Amino acid sequence: MTENGTLQIVLYLVIVLALVKPLGWYMAQIYQGTFRPPLLRNLENLTYRICGISPDSEMNWKSYLITMLFFNLIGVIAVYLLQRLQVSLPLNPQTFPNVAPDLAFNTASSFATNTNWQAYAGESTLSYFSQMLGLTVQNFLSAATGICLLLALIRSFVRCETTGLGNFWVDMVRTVYYLFIPLAFVFSLFLVSQGVIQNFKSYEKVNLVQSIHYHDAKQVKELREQIIPMGPVASQIAIKQLGTNGGGFFKANAAHPFENPNALTNFLEMLAILLIPAAFCYTFGLMVGEVRQGRVILIAMLIIFVPLLFVTVTSEQAGNPSLTALHVSPSPIGSLYPGGNMEGKETRFGIVNSAIWASATTASSNGSVNAMHDSFIPIGGLAPLWLMQLGKPVFGGVGSGLSSMLIFVILTVFVAGLMVGRTPEYLGKKIEPFEMKMASFIVLVMPLVVLTMTAAAVVLEAGKSALGNPGAHGFSEILYAFTSLTNNNGSAFAGLNANTPFYNILGGIAMLIGRYWIAIPTLAIAGSLAKKKCIPSGVGTLPTNNLLFIILLISVVVIVGALTFLPALALGPIVEQLMLWNHYGS
């Protein structure tokens, strides 16, 4: 690894961590209602009046769940209808036809579940109206849904002997108004200043400096023009990065120069990926009344994240040995030449920024990409794949990530309690069989769906015919796809042609299961915990704010993740890496 590479990584981590405290503090204030920005506060109150919401009324876990499901269902239907009717709707300057039903279903479930898997190619499929009222809206609302879920779970630790978990509408409105809109607004204007486009024009035609000759149906054609796509891109990209959404305006996502034009936008977009998930650890600490509890979780996340990040950087920087064998130079020359494995990477980002992005986007369930993961060196692609397979406890999606980590905390407390014979409890709440059953369900449902669907796709012709690469790499493409879908990540080994009825429908189902079959038991745990007595910690309590607990927590996350997926990984990236070494030497 180069010196500059190390410097860029350190700078990235330092700035993410420096923002944890201020943003985490702000979020704790808005959710506890102790600080509400003026102006926006009026908008909030107005919204409640229009919708007939009484902000002080509390919901039990079932009401909270039902309102969440209703709200998300409307989102799915709206995105589906917008795509199916886009010809008859305004702001379609390229007159794109209505989207096919299977693709529209996939995209609708993708955006409502905060997955933002892209089976569509934005610039040639979706009208500006669909992009804005379908995708941009869901970028806000699905991300806010994840945060609502987390808030309910956090409250269940804080509150004693009650059924109330807060009010879903209030949590939703505050997240959108106080958190997302101000951040996205400022960020999108900054992105425009750097070259991210923002307009409603029809696509521009420019005269090429050198014309292109190409073969089309055995004829040689000459092309003198280039069509340049337009659209309201910046407003969507800002929230797509902040809300761990990740679905791009364009097919190439954040590798597209109009989504991510230079090193500075790239740095800030990477920052936006981890910003809210990391800051929530501090918010959590403040809300449960002990900042250390949040810090412990953040440290555990970092200890898992950083080594895997270095695995990807090192392996991509080493280059592709099969190209080195053809006298292609893999070694960097100062700032003149990045070297490394540049297939599927952009010059302005080089190796280091592509690798940091790949790690952050898969850890956090953002799923946007600035390089093509399919073309990574096998081990370099394994690290992001495995980060997803952990089930998003490392940063994870906004809200959904920390709640997933808290489920692992419950498991850890229980396991540790068994080992030392102490009553398992966390933050003054006893962990009992009901919570354990639900937590086990949450941990098991994801791998079950991923592995079953992968197996089905490998066996069925409809699954195999979509492969973009032969051999073990093809298997990795399928495994990556279902891992990404079920964990609501959205990134892909994009050689897989996922826009087929088979993948659209099966993938759509995987996303819905991955989101709601985890949300439901999580809320059930919250409902059960809130009802319990709060017991002051005594000598019999296992402390959850020290180094020992960090080690235990990491072990549980890593062991569960490794045991479940090691056999599948052995068939994909591991065997491919061994073949590469065998062929060209390590």
Added chain:
Amino acid sequence: MDAIKHMKTAFILFMLLSIVTGLIYPAVVTVIAQAIFPWHANGSLVQQKSVAVGSELIGQNFSEAKYFWGRPSATMPYPYNAMSSNGSNYGPMNPELLMAVKNRIATLQQSDTQNHLLIPVDLVTTSASGLDPDISPYAAYYQVHRVAKVRNLPEDQLKILIHDAIHPRFAAVLGEARVNVLELNLALDAFDENHHKG
């Protein structure tokens, strides 16, 4: 009853938030962006004699020997098709990748038989978007010998041209140094015209 009330609230709130985040927010951003950064907001188009010849951010295909070449592009059905951004998505051992790279190396070497410098990886691998506007400075210097010969220009002058076209890392730290291929080639055409006139 409760469920119906929730459904009604959900519907109204959804409509309201859709208007705020899906119409008002992008519209306000557009109005401000068009007022303050109109050139950037409309695609950073490069004009020459009041005709748009490209976008500074979107690469173009250069294959003639007299131009500096950019990254190979995997877009279909022709390279640098901005209507269909995409990478090749070839895995590192895919035989098609190896074949394509071999062909690109052969093309580079045939176009400049006396060039024995190490081959820059960015000139033989496709970018992620297929629209990468840049190459590394080394990849530009690598092509000086060919371009100088075809255009009958002094190599030193071309090296100065490249040197002036290098965009360094942001704040000397972030990203990678790069040369915008369209910008370099437009500068090259202009230089060539002046050089042979004078």
